[in-house]
Amino acid sequence: MLPVSKYTSVKQLIYGQIEDALSTYTYRQKWVCRFKENIPLSQGRDDNEILYITGLALKLGKSENLRSPEVAEALFSHLSVSGGDVFWVKIVPPGWIHLQIKDVFLAEWLQHLLRGGLKQQVSSRGQQSWEAQKLLPVDNGFFPMQYVYARCCALVRLSVNEGIITPQNLKDGLLCLDLPWLDSQGTLRIRHPAEFSLLSQLVQTVDYLRFSHTPEFTKWEKTGMAIIPVFDAFWRQCRIFEVKSTAPQLALARLGLVMVTQVVLRCLLEEKLGILALEEL
Structure with missing residues (x-):
């Protein structure tokens, strides 16, 4: 295990x-x-x-x-x-x-975040849960982060409408579906440079979240903003809906990467910056 x-x-x-x-x-x-x-x-x-x-x-x-x-x-x-x-x-x-x-670990790590692993890990350190905090409304200074978070939410809703996932696959904002991260050879499907760049940025960001007690890692705005251009490059080059018929498993893996980005941004916005993460702007 x-x-x-x-x-x-x-x-x-x-x-x-x-x-x-x-x-x-x-x-x-x-x-x-x-x-x-x-x-x-x-x-x-x-x-x-x-x-x-x-x-x-x-x-x-x-x-x-x-x-x-x-x-x-x-x-x-x-x-x-x-x-x-x-x-x-x-x-x-x-x-x-x-x-x-190894790819097999990265696949399990991504799936763990979609099951709520990051939320459990942050709350276990004695901090307030997301639901219990008094959060501030939209802050223009963090608008790029809020915008990308809302875009991720919109893509998830569209994926339901397009039949890539079903409403039953989502429960309390978490994914109840094991995604096909690995191909038949045990290799990650998300191998496009833009996909892997986003994956690397997400790994680094979660590392920062875990070591938040270190002063070097307290610049949460900078940490969150670093995700924005990487996600934009991913979305420009790695479409989901255009490949849902020809490569449905790749479409699911890419959607999973969008949802992990959504999870990480929500943690940064609400847990670290005290800004409400809105699903629509």
Whole structure:
């Protein structure tokens, strides 16, 4: 079973795996790491994959006077086993470790968000639920975010009218339908550059939401606005209704990406910015 229900943020999951690898390594070496709470980890820039990069081996090599390649090999051995269906691992000289997220995990992660995973994860930290907050009306400063959110809602309604999904597939704003994210080869259907760019932006945004206690990630307006041009490029290049007859499963996967964008924007608007996310403007 994939661990998406426990780790809504992909970065959170990867961080935990690296922590375990570090603990195993330091235990075997019989010394205590001094910066376990500050493991370097960032999302890499790649048009074809969701990639995370850690320079932990390099940092250990410098701070503990160790050989970084040997440290990287030790961490690699642990992560290769623990990665399972979540990620592949490789070492990039002189000691970088790259972790590429597998399609089967990304598919389950996307589906988890459509089942309300992000809402559950945010509320579980003791914050007010969306329904309980006193939200502000439309704010012109955030209009682009509100507009894209409303557009996503309109596309979902149109998908019902067009027969791509049925009213029974929606319950309390959540999708009660497993979408065909993967093809028969187990590869993500959403492989167009504009689709993958939007997916990457959504992964990064959910990572920011999970690590919101860090001051670096408190600029929620900037985080939300970053989604807008990426979604616009996706919508211009990756139509849904034009392919519903020739490629119905692709149409469903693209609709799913629209709905994940809708979920993430609603969280940003209402949970972080205190602005009401309207379904129509």
